[in-house]
Amino acid sequence: MRKFNMSYVRRVGALEDSFLGSGLPYGTARILYEIGLGAETVQDLRIRLGGLDSGYVSRMLRTLESKGYVAMDRDPSDGRRRLVALTEDGLKQWDDLERRSEERAHLLLDPLTQRQRDRLNDALATADLLVRAATIIIEQVDPRDPIAQMAMGHYFAEIGDRFGFTVGDEGFGDDPSLRAPHGAFFIAASDGAPVASGGVREFDGTGEIKRMWVDPAWRGAGLGSRLLRHLEAEALKLGHRVVRLDTRDVLSEAIGMYERAGYERIDRYNDNPHATHFFQKAMS
Amino acid sequence: MRKFNMSYVRRVGALEDSFLGSGLPYGTARILYEIGLGAETVQDLRIRLGGLDSGYVSRMLRTLESKGYVAMDRDPSDGRRRLVALTEDGLKQWDDLERRSEERAHLLLDPLTQRQRDRLNDALATADLLVRAATIIIEQVDPRDPIAQMAMGHYFAEIGDRFGFTVGDEGFGDDPSLRAPHGAFFIAASDGAPVASGGVREFDGTGEIKRMWVDPAWRGAGLGSRLLRHLEAEALKLGHRVVRLDTRDVLSEAIGMYERAGYERIDRYNDNPHATHFFQKAMS
DNA sequence: TCATGTATCTGACTTTAGTCAGGTATATCC
DNA sequence: GGATATACCTGACTAAAGTCAGATACATGA
Numbered sequence: 001m002r003k004f005n006m007s008y009v010r011r012v013g014a015l016e017d018s019f020l021g022s023g024l025p026y027g028t029a030r031i032l033y034e035i036g037l038g039a040e041t042v043q044d045l046r047i048r049l050g051g052l053d054s055g056y057v058s059r060m061l062r063t064l065e066s067k068g069y070v071a072m073d074r075d076p077s078d079g080r081r082r083l084v085a086l087t088e089d090g091l092k093q094w095d096d097l098e099r100r101s102e103e104r105a106h107l108l109l110d111p112l113t114q115r116q117r118d119r120l121n122d123a124l125a126t127a128d129l130l131v132r133a134a135t136i137i138i139e140q141v142d143p144r145d146p147i148a149q150m151a152m153g154h155y156f157a158e159i160g161d162r163f164g165f166t167v168g169d170e171g172f173g174d175d176p177s178l179r180a181p182h183g184a185f186f187i188a189a190s191d192g193a194p195v196a197s198g199g200v201r202e203f204d205g206t207g208e209i210k211r212m213w214v215d216p217a218w219r220g221a222g223l224g225s226r227l228l229r230h231l232e233a234e235a236l237k238l239g240h241r242v243v244r245l246d247t248r249d250v251l252s253e254a255i256g257m258y259e260r261a262g263y264e265r266i267d268r269y270n271d272n273p274h275a276t277h278f279f280q281k282a283m284s
Numbered sequence: 285m286r287k288f289n290m291s292y293v294r295r296v297g298a299l300e301d302s303f304l305g306s307g308l309p310y311g312t313a314r315i316l317y318e319i320g321l322g323a324e325t326v327q328d329l330r331i332r333l334g335g336l337d338s339g340y341v342s343r344m345l346r347t348l349e350s351k352g353y354v355a356m357d358r359d360p361s362d363g364r365r366r367l368v369a370l371t372e373d374g375l376k377q378w379d380d381l382e383r384r385s386e387e388r389a390h391l392l393l394d395p396l397t398q399r400q401r402d403r404l405n406d407a408l409a410t411a412d413l414l415v416r417a418a419t420i421i422i423e424q425v426d427p428r429d430p431i432a433q434m435a436m437g438h439y440f441a442e443i444g445d446r447f448g449f450t451v452g453d454e455g456f457g458d459d460p461s462l463r464a465p466h467g468a469f470f471i472a473a474s475d476g477a478p479v480a481s482g483g484v485r486e487f488d489g490t491g492e493i494k495r496m497w498v499d500p501a502w503r504g505a506g507l508g509s510r511l512l513r514h515l516e517a518e519a520l521k522l523g524h525r526v527v528r529l530d531t532r533d534v535l536s537e538a539i540g541m542y543e544r545a546g547y548e549r550i551d552r553y554n555d556n557p558h559a560t561h562f563f564q565k566a567m568s
Numbered sequence: 569t570c571a572t573g574t575a576t577c578t579g580a581c582t583t584t585a586g587t588c589a590g591g592t593a594t595a596t597c598c
Numbered sequence: 599g600g601a602t603a604t605a606c607c608t609g610a611c612t613a614a615a616g617t618c619a620g621a622t623a624c625a626t627g628a
Contacts, residue, residue: 003412004408004409004411004412007412007415007416008411008412008415025583025584025585026584026585027584027585027586028584041605042605042606043604043605043606052585052586053585053586053587053588054605054606054607055586055587055588055589055606055607055608055609056585056586056587057606058606058607058608059607059608062607075605078594078595078604078605079593079594079595079605080593080594080595080604080605080606081594081604081605081606082605082606108415108418108419109418110418111417111418111420111510112414112417112418112506113506113509116414116417116418116505116506119410119414120410120411120414120415120418122407122410123406123407123408123410123411123414124288124407124411125288126403126404126406126407127288127292127404127407127408127411128288128291128292130396130400130403130404130407131291131292131392131404132291133395133396133400134392134393134394134395134396134400134404135392136395221400222395222396222397222400226395309613309614309615310614310615311614311615311616312614325575326575326576327574327575327576336615336616337615337616337617337618338575338576338577339576339577339578339579339616339617339618339619340615340616340617341576342576342577342578343577343578346577359575362574362575362624362625363575363623363624363625364574364575364576364623364624364625365574365575365576365624366575366576
């Protein structure tokens with residue numbers, strides 16, 4: 001991996017050079033680029049660029065404004081915020097960056113045969129997925145937090161989708177049992193969007209895992225079992241040595257995962273009408 | 285591919301952070317690192333780092349010298365040149381960089397299962413090979429050039445190896461037929477080392493391809509057919525519409541490649557005792 | 569031996585990237 | 599309505615990265 005980095009960066013790292021042809025310094029070009037990609041407020045930009053200093057960003061925006069590439073306006077819904085947008089000239093610049101970058105990529109791929117290009121694409125896609133998966137961090141959030149709500153929204157939407165029923169709006173409102181002191185809720189996010197989530201709570205004197213969901217695009221990346229281990233550890237912290245969960249026969253991947261993780265099938269322990277399978281695991 | 289760059293650099297690009305913990309600025313740390321990797325002269329360093337300004341490098345070396353990490357000495361074989369080497373302290377620093385970088389890589393891979401790590405490794409190795417292959421440039425050299433001699437050395441060594449005979453030193457001395465005006469010799473180099481070579485000359489009124497060799501580590505990367513196309517184009521330039529070549533039955537990969545490239549088997553056209561197969565291609 | 573070229577160095581300079589300490593206007597909570 | 603927090607801004611600063619114009623010592627070919 002380190003070998004790859006050295007060699008790759010040496011050859012392809014020149015990607016950044018594409019920013020240089022624009023006459024803009026790298027940092028400023030990155031800002032322009034992110035605006036074109038959809039950043040709408042200064043704050044948004046700062047987050048996308050990895051938490052840059054606000055003064056620094058402000059100054060670069062001033063530069064871009066004076067060159068006539070971006071226009072700024074106050075946000076009507078919050079007067080402290082300012083909206084950023086590309087002007088027509090800015091859009092031209094952005095297209096230019098895109099084109100130059102595209103050209104570079106083509107130049108590199110040119111000597112390869114179609115089959116090799118396909119292989120390279122596959123390899124990079126695989127590497128990308130795995131690196132993204134590896135850099136995902138699981139963190140505890142309040143189930144009322146917007147990001148948690150978003151994740152539960154996905155969860156219920158998918159359940160509704162797969163099982164042919166829908167839940168009302170109250171469905172994923174607040175569930176106090178998933179909050180301290182008797183429960184916890186976790187999400188795994190990639191680039192700010194939730195890709196997996198799940199909670200643990202107390203039920204009938206044991207731990208219970210609830211609302212576990214993994215983004216379909218991320219299944220098979222080991223995220224589910226990672227999250228599961230996390231939830232089990234949390235259940236232990238909450239004082240339970242046994243965790244249970246229910247699921248449904250249609251979710252065969254999930255069932256396989258539970259079995260591989262050491263869960264054993266038990267009899268029905270609740271009256272959830274949608275559940276068909278019930279599992280339990282004793283932790284040491 | 286561009287998508288990969290953005291996402292990969294954002295996550296792993298922090299690789300460079302490993303240089304930061306050393307208390308040395310990035311550029312200076314890179315110099316230290318390259319010396320540890322084997323750079324021996326200032327010039328060597330400048331080339332490895334992509335043509336940095338000589339004054340800039342000189343200044344950084346002064347810094348490293350004053351910190352006691354590198355020792356410099358004049359080159360006895362050329363008094364203008366200066367040799368660089370790590371001191372004991374410098375070596376310690378270098379090991380530290382290595383260790384830190386290794387740690388980072390481990391930290392990243394930690395959340396992955398063994399299977400995923402293997403997959404990532406494979407994917408990166410494939411991507412690396414292909415990117416290296418894509419960035420190789422084929423260039424014409426005089427067959428007496430040291431790099432050409434090196435390539436022919438590999439070629440004869442391998443022939444000797446595979447066929448159980450050896451050639452004398454005169455074997456790969458100068459072959460005027462592979463030079464202008466009736467011939468040409470090409471090498472493909474990666475990081476300064478030849479990875480493939482081949483020549484074209486006039487023989488019996490047609491073009492003939494000679495001494496084609498691809499580094500065993502690079503076979504299957506399409507380098508052979510790329511070089512072959514190059515040689516054919518050169519033969520055309522030299523005024524031939526037909527190229528021939530001889531090879532030996534043991535070289536089945538090569539034979540397959542010639543056939544895929546449109547070569548047809550013909551009768552023996554020379555008295556090369558080591559050749560068993562003879563091919564020809566008519567170009568339009 | 570002289571002209572020319574090469575390898576490295578020094579000094580003076582610029583641009584980029586980034587930090588830190590406030591300041592102003594607006595929003596929000598009690 | 600007042601305290602506090604937030605979003606953005608300005609000004610003053612630093613360190614890193616890099617450029618450019620010579621200077622110096624040595625090498626090389628005619």
